[in-house]
Amino acid sequence: MTESQDGPDARVGGEAARAILATEPLDAARALLGAHFTANGVTVRIVEVEAYRGSTDPASHAYRGPTPRNRVMFGPAGHLYVYRSYGIHTCMNVSAGLEGAGWAVLLRAGEVTEGQEVAAERRPSARTALALGRGPGNLGRVMGIGTGDGGADLLAPGATMRLTLPAAGAVDAAAVHSGPRVGVSVNADVPWRLWLRGSPAVSAYRRSPRADPPRD
Secondary structure (H helix, E strand, O other): OEEEOOOOOOEEEHHHHHHHHOOOHHHHHHHHOOOEEEEOOEEEEEEEEEEEEHHHOOOOOOOOOOOOOOHHHHOOOOEEEEEEEOOOEEEEEEEEOOOOOOEEEEEEEEEEEEOHHHHHHHOOOOOOHHHOOEOHHHHHHHOOOOHHHOOOEOOOOOOOOEEEEEOOOOOOHHHEEEEOOOOOOOOOOOOOEEEEOOOOOOOOOOOOOOOOOOOO
16 A cells, blocks of 8 residues: 655655654665654654664674564564664664665654644643653553564555655755764764754763764
């Protein structure tokens, strides 16, 4: 099934969206900026992402090949890969590239567009509405995602957890900024963290204390 619309608020879902995400992880990351993700009574607009490139990226969970834990990353594009960070925070990724690539994009931050009351109940410590989904762990919490949701096809017809991408040209390329990834100790300086300039929901940059010093 292919789902697309025309007009200023056009969205792309279904197999059309899967074809867009079945590409290099950095291109898939760009395509996910401005995407709408709906799950468990909350919808967010994705404003910050990070790309991970499998066997050529030592920071990727897929660097050493497929395992029972990361197998979703080696499947078709558009599936949800979920892991726990420090055993506490639930982080969400969208698989990218062709089957077998092991590529994925981490969803780092989103603006809540629907279900704000539900999101606020899940994150009562958030000081503002725009802080609800700031940071990957907080985003996973407000969306009500658990590790049991891993493997979900976000682009399947009738999916309860669903993803739609902005149509081509809907996101101003000049608004997309890039920089080093957050919190990784290896391959930390590649500019594979992307965000939408001007969104207060974008998280702060924090370099891992275990990472090598930045290159001059």
